[in-house]
Amino acid sequence: MKYFATTSKASGRAVDCIIVGIYNRGKLGVGAADIDAASNGRIRSLIKSGDISGATGRVAVLTNVVGVKASRVVVVGLGKPGGLDAAGFRKAVVTATRAIAKSKTRQILNCLTLEPVANSNPYYLARHTVECIGGTLYRFDQMKSGPKKAAMPLNTIGVAIAKRGDAGKATRGAEHADGIVIGMSLARDLGNLPANVCTPSYLARITKKLATGNGRLTTRVLSETEMKRLGMGSLLSVTAGAVEPAKLIVMQYKGAGRDNPVVLVGKGVTFDTGGISLKPGSGMDEMKFDMCGAASVIGTLVAINKMKLPINLTVIVPAVENMPSGTATRPGDIVKSMSGQTIEVLNTDAEGRLILCDALTYARRFKPAALIDVATLTGACVVALGHHRCAIYANEDTLQNELFTAGNNSEDIGWPMPLGDQYAAQLKSNFADMANIGGSGGGSITAACFLAKFTKDMNWAHLDIAGVAWKSGTHKGATGRPVPLLSQFLLSRAGALP
Ligand code: BES
Ligand code: MN
Ligand code: ZN
Numbered sequence: 432m433k434y435f436a437t438t439s440k441a442s443g444r445a446v447d448c449i450i451v452g453i454y455n456r457g458k459l460g461v462g463a464a465d466i467d468a469a470s471n472g473r474i475r476s477l478i479k480s481g482d483i484s485g486a487t488g489r490v491a492v493l494t495n496v497v498g499v500k501a502s503r504v505v506v507v508g509l510g511k512p513g514g515l516d517a518a519g520f521r522k523a524v525v526t527a528t529r530a531i532a533k534s535k536t537r538q539i540l541n542c543l544t545l546e547p548v549a550n551s552n553p554y555y556l557a558r559h560t561v562e563c564i565g566g567t568l569y570r571f572d573q574m575k576s577g578p579k580k581a582a583m584p585l586n587t588i589g590v591a592i593a594k595r596g597d598a599g600k601a602t603r604g605a606e607h608a609d610g611i612v613i614g615m616s617l618a619r620d621l622g623n624l625p626a627n628v629c630t631p632s633y634l635a636r637i638t639k640k641l642a643t644g645n646g647r648l649t650t651r652v653l654s655e656t657e658m659k660r661l662g663m664g665s666l667l668s669v670t671a672g673a674v675e676p677a678k679l680i681v682m683q684y685k686g687a688g689r690d691n692p693v694v695l696v697g698k699g700v701t702f703d704t705g706g707i708s709l710k711p712g713s714g715m716d717e718m719k720f721d722m723c724g725a726a727s728v729i730g731t732l733v734a735i736n737k738m739k740l741p742i743n744l745t746v747i748v749p750a751v752e753n754m755p756s757g758t759a760t761r762p763g764d765i766v767k768s769m770s771g772q773t774i775e776v777l778n779t780d781a782e783g784r785l786i787l788c789d790a791l792t793y794a795r796r797f798k799p800a801a802l803i804d805v806a807t808l809t810g811a812c813v814v815a816l817g818h819h820r821c822a823i824y825a826n827e828d829t830l831q832n833e834l835f836t837a838g839n840n841s842e843d844i845g846w847p848m849p850l851g852d853q854y855a856a857q858l859k860s861n862f863a864d865m866a867n868i869g870g871s872g873g874g875s876i877t878a879a880c881f882l883a884k885f886t887k888d889m890n891w892a893h894l895d896i897a898g899v900a901w902k903s904g905t906h907k908g909a910t911g912r913p914v915p916l917l918s919q920f921l922l923s924r925a926g927a928l929p
Pocket of ligand 2: 780782
């Protein structure tokens with residue numbers, strides 16, 4: 432993809448498509464006003480006739496507009512004048528992109544970047560533009576037979592800027608978004624692939640492939656034998672019922688010499704049946720998405736590698752299948768984690784924390800500057816925060832705030848959640864150092880408290896992404912979240928933001 436930033440007028444640029452906006456009560460945006468003037472009032476007359484409107488969600492594609500060099504003008508509703516924020520801006524770009532998704536558009540110039548958007552600037556408006564166009568054009572059809580629907584042949588995205596001086600920032604925003612889109616698309620592919628394709632071995636294979644021929648990237652994969660040698664009894668108890676072998680994947684991106692790395696750990700349960708504590712049948716297919724934590728940290732590493740950020744990043748993925756069988760772990764079994772702490776497995780469906788705790792203990796050897804695990808950990812998190820925000824836990828306020836801010840700035844939002852002794856006490860076991868479930872109430876919090884027992888003296892945070900990693904229903908599919916939040920965190924840590 433090629434990117435450009437331009438100060439030329441909306442009407443004056445010969446591209447396949449320009450995007451302009453109008454507000455309620457007939458107020459024209461900057462680009463729309465220029466188009467209107469160049470075309471003898473075409474925009475105003477279409478507003479009068481009701482064919483276009485400023486209402487949010489409304490969109491129309493105009494072709495052959497006289498006085499305008501672009502072959503298509505997409506006019507999108509921006510709602511209340513003066514009320515546009517980054518989320519509204521993103522929605523408008525998505526709406527406009529959908530309207531032309533079936534066309535043969537090769538170049539898009541987004542003129543919405545000239546609108547006043549609350550708390551934004553040319554860098555973020557360019558980034559949102561490219562992220563939203565890329566995300567909207569994403570398709571997953573590799574498992575369907577027959578001829579594939581031709582994708583839109585888009586090769587150039589431009590953003591309008593008010594002054595020359597903004598060009599550098601806007602282009603940088605577009606280029607960062609390019610990396611984020613590539614990372615999100617990979618994360619979505621991995622999430623969408625069925626569990627009979629995307630196995631722990633498959634994840635090991637593709638992560639090795641990502642590193643081959645790349646001087647900054649290495650991938651190491653530990654086998655079950657090696658994990659046994661390390662004492663990862665908790666992780667291995669989850670894979671006990673599965674035929675597919677478990678893998679521990681370790682990827683390292685080196686962009687900053689000998690600095691301590693940020694370490695991301697992603698839950699990679701390639702299918703979660705619940706094990707002997709079997710899940711109900713309806714909707715169980717969605718548990719192929721239980722590796723979206725893994726997918727998002729791998730996707731983030733790919734994004735950071737594409738941006739060539741000056742930072743060190745280590746990604747650890749414990750990858751397992753959670754299956755019931757004669758060899759599976761039983762409720763009540765007691766296992767020993769790599770940390771030495773023993774765990775009574777009261778429910779084999781609380782398996783995410785069992786693999787994460789050993790991966791977090793393993794992460795210690797990298798002396799992380801920050802350690803962040805990402806997991807589709809609990810249904811309770813979905814009850815608490817729904818599908819809009821992920822839960823952000825941390826044993827340290829600065830890191831929690833840093834992640835909260837990263838979510839806000841990238842429009843991949845989260846919400847700070849508490850830890851605490853009262854919640855941790857729910858994990859008491861009569862027989863082992865702790866139980867793997869915390870009983871009724873605060874299920875996302877007690878899961879986080881469980882992980883906190885393995886990250887003492889480390890700068891640690893945990894993202895419960897159960898509500899945001901995928902969509903159910905007619906739009907069922909992986910979202911690629913929280914690749915933008917994590918990328919933003921790393922962009923900020925690397926000092927790469929304007
Ligand atoms: N992968 C699930 C969490 C999940 C459930 C994510 C539904 C998204 C939608 C996790 O392994 C799990 O099963 N958690 C249990 C924990 C319980 C047994 C304490 C849950 O949330 O029900
Ligand atoms: Mn489970
Ligand atoms: Zn799970």
